[in-house]
Amino acid sequence: MQNSTTIGFIGAGNMAYALISGLVNKGFNVQNIKLSDTDATLLSLRADEFNLEVFTDNSELAVQCDVIVFAVKPQVLSIVCKGLQGRLSHNPLVISIAAGVRATDINRWLGGNAAVIRTMPNTPALLGKGATGMVANEAVSKEQKKLAEQILSAVSSCLWVEDEKMLDAVTALSGSxxxxxxxxxxxxxxxxxxxxxxxxxxxxxxxxxxxxxxxxxxxxxxxxxxxxxxxxxxxxxxxxxxxxxxxxxxxxxxxxxxxxxxxxxxxxxxxxxxx
Ligand SMILES: NC(=O)c1ccc[n+]([C@@H]2O[C@H](COP(=O)([O-])OP(=O)(O)OC[C@H]3O[C@@H](n4cnc5c(N)ncnc54)[C@H](OP(=O)(O)O)[C@@H]3O)[C@@H](O)[C@H]2O)c1
Missing domain, CATH: 1.10.3730.10 (ProC C-terminal domain-like)
Incomplete structure (x- = not known):
């Protein structure tokens, strides 16, 4: 991954924390990591710990990033995606770690034509020992797949599945x-x-x-x-x-x-x- 690649995390909770820690530990330039959340107190904690740029407006973060990682709870993902409609004309790679939410729905909520990778990590990712299943939609390039793998491999072993339905099997195996x-x-x-x-x-x-x-x-x-x-x-x-x-x-x-x-x-x- 180029150290100039800008990665934006939407949702500053446990999983974003694990991924950011993993990337920083692997030497990724923290100046190129951005973080947004609705919780300003949490953002300020993360900003103090990592010295990264934080936002309370997801769109403001999204327009500046090559990769956007959705690290919010599944229930709020549709609201988050719909809030980004019309703000992704620079075609960033979208990575979702939200359990259960299908790439087709994410793409539809974003307005269509988005390069979406849906992933299913598991809790040991918090210790850098996770296992992640991943699936890409048709708009994702080979380079973007490699990029996603580099990001998730900061905290887990990554395995691709071809068919999105198989991510439900990954959920049943390593997710749970x-x-x-x-x-x-x-x-x-x-x-x-x-x-x-x-x-x-x-x-x-x-x-x-x-x-x-x-x-x-x-x-x-x-x-x-x-x-x-x-x-x-x-x-x-x-x-x-x-x-x-x-x-x-x-x-x-x-x-x-x-x-x-x-x-x-x-x-x-x-x-x-x-x-
Ligand atoms: N934890 C795991 O082990 C694990 C494993 C596999 C997959 N996942 C998936 O990873 C995702 C994140 O999990 P997590 O454990 O990190 O959750 P979390 O700790 O609850 O973090 C989510 C963060 O998103 C914030 N948020 C809520 N609405 C938002 C919005 N509209 N815009 C920006 N931020 C918003 C939340 O703020 P509030 O708290 O104020 O709502 C919270 O700080 C989930 O979808 C989960 O399914 C988690």
Whole structure:
């Protein structure tokens, strides 16, 4: 990415904070980052921390930027987009991180012909460890795709999908996924406590085990299945636990849960885009 590229964030909340921190940590020139929000107090905090230019008028920011990142809640995105109609004649790249809102609706609200990339990051982005699914509309150039990837990769691993409908599958997997792991950590902590461990010890062991297993899966050439088989000695303790999970159809449970998230993501796309 050229350090002269100007990036404007609309919405100064958690995700914008994570992305701006990520970009600054990677050496992006903060003079080329602009930020707008309706909350002047929050803006002033961000301005003090990053020394960047802030706006309470989204249009004023938008006309000055090569890339505009929508980092507002999904419910307010239509108002934000409609407020920019007629202010994007310089054809900036528009990146939305708002959950559920479809690129076609964003483009329509902006007045049409906008280069829109819709993304689905997840909460670990706040620690620079996110996973982001991305989809581009037809107006987006190869260079703009690369640019979007460079911005989101400041806080996450980025993966493209071809069909926007697949972003609902990404939502069901990595978007909501951190909560599935939190549930497993919670359940293992409770079960460890029930077996007699001190709760704090059980929690620490659960968290560290999740972290270690994830790092192993990430760094190993073996698949998760192969790693599991390797740590499951015949007739041992792990086998006893895995068989118990499988007797209760663990895979089916996960599959049903993700289908429910997928269906809800599709519903939300209709709900938020319906005006
Ligand atoms: N947090 C996550 O982990 C996560 C993960 C994936 C995707 N996302 C998506 O990222 C987006 C941002 O999430 P977030 O957690 O950063 O939200 P957030 O902390 O609530 O930040 C949104 C900011 O936008 C401001 N805002 C509201 N209306 C505005 C307007 N018309 N113009 C400019 N700014 C306005 C809000 O101000 P007020 O508070 O005063 O309304 C708030 O400061 C959401 O769409 C969410 O779906 C978040």
């Amino acid at each position: 996924g951190p909560a599935y792991f939190f549930l497993l950590i919670e359940s293992m902590t409770k079960a460890g406590t029930a077996l007699g461990l001190d709760e704090a010890v059980a929690e620490k062991l659960s968290i560290q085990t999740a972290l270690g297993a994830s790092m192993m899966a990430n760094s190993s050439d073996d698949s998760a299945h192969e790693l599991r088989v390797k740590v499951t000695s015949p007739n041992g303790t792990t086998q006893a636990a895995i068989e118990s999970f499988q007797d209760q159809n663990f895979e089916m449970l996960v599959s049903h849960a993700m289908r429910a998230a997928f269906d809800r993501a599709r519903e939300m796309g209709v709900e938020f885009g319906d005006d």
